[in-house]
Amino acid sequence: MAECDHNCASCSSKCEGAPKYFNLNQYSHIKHIIGVVSGKGGVGKSATTSLIASAYQKNGYKVGILDADITGPSIPKAFGVKDAISGNENLMFPQLSTDGIKIVSINLLLPNEDDPVLWRGPVVGGAIKQFYEDVLWEDLDYLFIDMPPGTGDVALTIFQSIPLDGVIIISTPQDLVQMIVGKAVKMANMMNIPILGLVENMSYIECPNCKTIIEPFGPSKLIDIANHFNIKPLIKMPIDPKLTTLVDAGEIEKYDTSFLNDLVKYLDHELRHKVKLTKINLDK
Ligand code: ADP
Numbered sequence: 001m002a003e004c005d006h007n008c009a010s011c012s013s014k015c016e017g018a019p020k021y022f023n024l025n026q027y028s029h030i031k032h033i034i035g036v037v038s039g040k041g042g043v044g045k046s047a048t049t050s051l052i053a054s055a056y057q058k059n060g061y062k063v064g065i066l067d068a069d070i071t072g073p074s075i076p077k078a079f080g081v082k083d084a085i086s087g088n089e090n091l092m093f094p095q096l097s098t099d100g101i102k103i104v105s106i107n108l109l110l111p112n113e114d115d116p117v118l119w120r121g122p123v124v125g126g127a128i129k130q131f132y133e134d135v136l137w138e139d140l141d142y143l144f145i146d147m148p149p150g151t152g153d154v155a156l157t158i159f160q161s162i163p164l165d166g167v168i169i170i171s172t173p174q175d176l177v178q179m180i181v182g183k184a185v186k187m188a189n190m191m192n193i194p195i196l197g198l199v200e201n202m203s204y205i206e207c208p209n210c211k212t213i214i215e216p217f218g219p220s221k222l223i224d225i226a227n228h229f230n231i232k233p234l235i236k237m238p239i240d241p242k243l244t245t246l247v248d249a250g251e252i253e254k255y256d257t258s259f260l261n262d263l264v265k266y267l268d269h270e271l272r273h274k275v276k277l278t279k280i281n282l283d284k
Contacts, residue, residue, distance in 0.1 A: 022129050022161045025091060028137035030064070032271045034144050034196065035158060035167040037188070039180030041149040044201035045170045046074040047247055048237065049146040052168070055257035055264050057099050061141040064094065066131050067105035068158060069148045070124050076105045077113070080250025084108055091136045099253045102140070104131045121153035128154065132162055151187045159191040165271050166194035168234065171225075172202045173217035178228060185229045196267060197232035198222060202239045235263050 024030065036052070038045040046069060057063045067075035076082065079097040085108045086093050094102035106127055107113055119127070137143065145162065148154045158164070169184045181198065188195050200222040205214045216239070226233035246252050 030140045037147045038170045043172045050078045055260035064102035064143045073107040078247045078252040125157040166196040197234035201237045203236035
């Protein structure tokens with residue numbers, strides 16, 4: 001038996017105490033599952049999930065998004081997906097984006113997209129279970145899970161019950177303080193979920209005329225914080241009004257994601273080769 005790296009998601013040994021994952025239906029096979037997390041809401045987690053998923057799709061991968069952020073289920077809006085999820089007695093059928101990304105979201109079950117989700121944790125957990133087990137995902141290379149912000153009940157259910165290959169942490173310069181990133185890092189570490197790296201969103205603005213880079217929230221803290229927690233600094237993303245406009249129009253797939261191609265290559269390499277991912281020092 002290979003040496004235990006404490007990543008049960010990639011291990012077939014039936015150890016005592018190993019997590020009991022939700023069971024994917026027999027018609028679906030998902031190669032890699034990545035959770036996208038943030039310490040708090042409003043940092044652009046859903047927009048970043050959508051862009052990374054879109055970048056993968058444009059690079060020829062088969063991609064799905066499970067929108068588990070019931071506090072702000074904005075994935076369908078960003079992709080302009082409106083129709084309710086349909087199904088038969090056994091399976092649910094995901095909605096398809098223009099480019100063919102499979103999408104499920106609690107918002108696609110609500111009569112109106114602006115209805116609030118007034119469900120308690122266990123009910124939401126049940127919905128996530130159904131989204132994972134009963135959706136006809138078919139063959140996917142990558143499933144991205146847009147996690148609820150913070151470290152609450154639903155995030156815990158996902159960490160415990162879905163075999164994540166790892167998580168990407170999203171933050172912004174003003175939020176990129178030790179405490180907020182630290183909470184996400186520690187939660188992932190306590191659940192033995194590898195951290196694939198840190199993305200700094202809204203890091204800078206590029207002047208459309210003179211191309212000067214402005215850092216409205218002060219200098220980037222990506223490298224310092226990533227070093228502090230011994231995780232990989234992945235990328236700095238600019239504030240771009242074009243992105244906001246495309247999200248609002250439901251056309252995020254029209255955004256040029258070529259700046260994410262290196263990130264796609266890096267993550268794909270890490271996950272395909274199961275390179276041992278950074279183990280975090282909890283004392284930090
Ligand atoms: P979260 O999922 O963290 O709550 P969202 O992804 O919903 O945050 O983003 C909040 C708002 O900010 C959305 O309107 C989104 O389009 C916008 N936004 C996010 N990142 C950027 C960015 N880098 N540039 C411009 N607008 C952004």
